[in-house]
Amino acid sequence: MNQTRKKSSSDGETKPQTSFVDKFLRGSKLRSSKAESKSENNDLKTIDVQHSDETRNTATLDTDTSVTTEMELESSLEKNEQFLQKLGEKAVDKCLDLNNCRLSTADVREMVALLPSLPDLEKLDISWNDFVGGTLHSITEQMHVVSKLKSLRLGSCKLTTDDVRALGEALNALPELEELNLSWNSKVGGNLPLMLQKFQEGSKIQTLELVDCALTLEDGVFMGQLLPMLQSLEVLDLSINRNIGGSLNSIAQGLKCTSNLKVLKLQSCGLSQKSVKGLDAAFRYLGELRKLDLSCNKELGGGFEDSPVQLATLGRLEVLDLHQCSLTTGDVLSLTQVIPLLSSLQELDLSANKNVGSSSENLLSRLRFLPVLKSLLINSCALERETFTALAEASIHLSALEVFSLSWNKCVGGNLKLLLETLKLSTSLQVLRLSSCSLVTEDVALLVSAIQTGHLTKLRKLDLSYNDSICDEGWAIFCQNVWLLKELTELDISLRPSTFRDCGQWFRHLLCAVTKLPEITEVGMKRWILSASQEEELEHFDQHQSSSIHFDHGGFQ
Structure with a gap:
């Protein structure tokens, strides 16, 4: 899988906005001003009652302290803003996005110093920064000062085993965490329990992405045990972890307890014919599922034979990706019965399955029953004249394509020429x-x-x-x-x-x-x-x- 490594802001584009630092500075001044005003009113009342020199001295001392504190805060915030400007980034509202900023070890230290100034931070993205690896403990030690954090993205940071252990300890300090991305960190594999065992029942995690993390069979078993605790989970991506295929039965059992799941990605996970049948049994518990990606599992062929009734229960499914799955003639026959029932389907990818071309006349002709289909990918399916004719006739009915x-x-x-009417x-x-x-x-x-x-x-x-x-x-x-x-x-x-x-x-x-x-x-x-x-x-x-x-x-x- 190729990952586009681009620096991006929190909303996907650069907009002229007031930086978080500026907002924070103005807010600090306003709070300081209110505090001074309140202090002044209290002092006046005290003077009226007591008329004492001691009270006047105390008021003067309080004012000096307030000014000193404000000056220190301004100095700290100016340093923080200089750091962000050096990286070409800004802390916008409650988001600090340093994705692909080529952070050095020194930059990481400066970022750690920045965190206490951002107590309301909700999103921290430092993905695609190699120097984060080996230094994560310095960041996790400060997690308690950003306890409102909801999103933490550490994809491709070359995390070490020590980093993984440190993060596991720090997750206790993030009770509001909803999104965790650790993709493309190979040391996560074999250490998943060290990191995620702190998740307790009632966790607020909604998105968990562990793409290409070298997860082991044991990690897969642990994931199956963990899933029942993640009642809020909506997105689970375990793609490109080829060794977890043998633990799919455990994962499937855990999925039965994730009724809110909307996205399930298991691309290139070593799924076998047997494990797919086990996964199919979990589908009837996933009524909210919108996206299912089982692509690039070449041993999957035959897993959909014998009428996979449960797949048909995914009435809200919008995306189904089965490309490069070595689908058999029996699979295609079963899918012919199932796919027309998925009336919410918007994207369908059957590419690189040769049997789709030789035995799918009925399947392709029944695509006409997918009224909202927007994307249809049938690359390299060895289509024959008969199946192509069936597809062309069905495609006329796909007005949303x-x-x-x-x-x-x-x-x-x-x-x-068979597609001419469709093109028109x-x-x-x-x-x-x-x-x-x-x-x-x-x-x-x-x-x-x-x-x-x-x-x-x-x-x-x-x-x-x-x-x-x-x-x-x-x-x-x-x-x-x-x-x-x-x-x-x-x-x-x-x-x-x-x-x-x-x-x-x-x-x-x-x-x-x-x-x-x-x-x-x-x-x-x-x-x-x-x-x-x-x-x-x-x-x-x-x-x-x-x-x-x-x-x-x-x-x-």
């Missing part, structure tokens, strides 16, 4: 992927006809790569009309890694079209060879374009 991927299914080539009726379609589908020039002409008649106006991403059978005439027709897709942001017409071809005259039409596409940012044309004059045209284009458009036309990449 936004993402449609048929890549790596050769039978699409020469048969795209899909007013919501934003992503269309037809990579390596053996498309021919006639297919491109049909696609262009749909574009010319005003359809596909919402299309944002179009992938026609690895279709080497399209001749220059076909590319010319396409490039002359692609400008009609006004919302297009990404276009890929790259060739196969083993193929290199000279660009035809259509390249000029492509450059012209791009100037009329206000949203376009990426044009993939790998292994198309530009002539010297075409290179000059592209260079001239780059120099005179105000927007940032990347033409990817390198060699082997």
